[in-house]
Amino acid sequence: MAEFDFNAYWKEKLEIVNRALERFLPEDAEGPEILVRAMRYTLFAGGKRLRPLLAIIGYELSGGKDLEGELLPVACGIEMIHTFSLIHDDLPAMDNDDFRRGKPTNHRVFGEAIAILAGDALFSHAFHTIVQSHVPPDRLVMVLREITDAIGLDGMLGGQVADVTGEKKPPSEEIVEYIHSRKTGKFIRASLKVGGIAAGASTETVKLFHSVGEKIGLTFQIVDDILDEIGEKDRLGKSVGKDRESGKQTYVRVFGLEEAKKKARILADSAISEVEDFFGKEKGKPLISLIKFIVERNY
Numbered sequence: 001m002a003e004f005d006f007n008a009y010w011k012e013k014l015e016i017v018n019r020a021l022e023r024f025l026p027e028d029a030e031g032p033e034i035l036v037r038a039m040r041y042t043l044f045a046g047g048k049r050l051r052p053l054l055a056i057i058g059y060e061l062s063g064g065k066d067l068e069g070e071l072l073p074v075a076c077g078i079e080m081i082h083t084f085s086l087i088h089d090d091l092p093a094m095d096n097d098d099f100r101r102g103k104p105t106n107h108r109v110f111g112e113a114i115a116i117l118a119g120d121a122l123f124s125h126a127f128h129t130i131v132q133s134h135v136p137p138d139r140l141v142m143v144l145r146e147i148t149d150a151i152g153l154d155g156m157l158g159g160q161v162a163d164v165t166g167e168k169k170p171p172s173e174e175i176v177e178y179i180h181s182r183k184t185g186k187f188i189r190a191s192l193k194v195g196g197i198a199a200g201a202s203t204e205t206v207k208l209f210h211s212v213g214e215k216i217g218l219t220f221q222i223v224d225d226i227l228d229e230i231g232e233k234d235r236l237g238k239s240v241g242k243d244r245e246s247g248k249q250t251y252v253r254v255f256g257l258e259e260a261k262k263k264a265r266i267l268a269d270s271a272i273s274e275v276e277d278f279f280g281k282e283k284g285k286p287l288i289s290l291i292k293f294i295v296e297r298n299y
């Protein structure tokens with residue numbers, strides 16, 4: 001049997017997503033030219049597109065057949081929401097970062113007011129894009145419910161509030177777990193789940209994606225904490241050491257570097273076993289390879 005080439009698979013999907021993003025937010029999109037330029041600046045600055053990839057994998061593992069019509073609007077909307085969150089996270093009132101995706105941050109180039117508006121515009125354009133999906137309306141409502149739950153009060157927003165208010169508080173397992181599951185974990189989990197939901201996956205499959213997605217989300221954020229400590233700025237495309245500097249609640253701060261690495265490995269291995277048991281090693285390869293990338297990544 002031919003070896004599965006994850007890099008080739010990822011590159012192919014990344015190009016599909018980038019082409020679709022170009023269609024959903026072209027250079028000549030209606031609206032103020034400066035706003036479209038600022039939205040596109042960060043959207044096309046070179047993200048890994050992990051969340052759209054999770055949605056595509058969830059969709060294909062669930063037997064989805066109309067990637068273009070059904071899934072890409074959802075996957076692109078997810079990437080727009082993610083990019084919006086990065087722009088706002090980098091603002092002076094939040095993390096005050098100068099670099100993102102290997103380039104000066106949005107507010108450094110366009111100024112704070114336009115960066116805030118570009119984030120807002122990506123957020124609303126995301127939903128305008130998602131509702132263009134051809135999935136049946138009942139499934140689309142479930143997709144929207146999953147996404148809005150993941151980014152809402154007890155999701156990304158709640159996590160970000162805990163992140164901002166947790167700075168300088170004594171390291172706390174409870175706080176860091178809340179931050180990681182809400183700020184990043186739920187949205188990553190939702191990305192995988194909505195792929196399944198859009199394809200009309202069985203309840204068992206959606207349950208599996210829920211469990212695996214949760215482990216992937218936490219692994220992703222633990223590795224993000226580790227990379228802030230020991231990663232390289234050029235590879236990551238963003239500043240390093242900022243979490244420690246600002247006294248953030250991170251896995252490394254709470255558990256130490258070695259323990260954080262161990263926890264990420266255990267979670268990833270457990271997610272991989274679940275996928276193997278459910279789909280088998282062969283069919284599960286794209287998801288298994290992505291989990292391996294997430295735990296081993298250096299960017």
Ligand code: GRG
Nearest residue numbers: 047048049085086088089151156157160184224
């Ligand atoms: C949802 C209404 C609403 C508000 C959002 C600003 C904010 C509130 C939340 C910030 C959330 C955030 C930026 C979390 C960090 C997540 C993270 C580790 C991002 C890096 O993701 P990668 O590595 O980045 O996938 P690329 O650039 O590859 O896409």
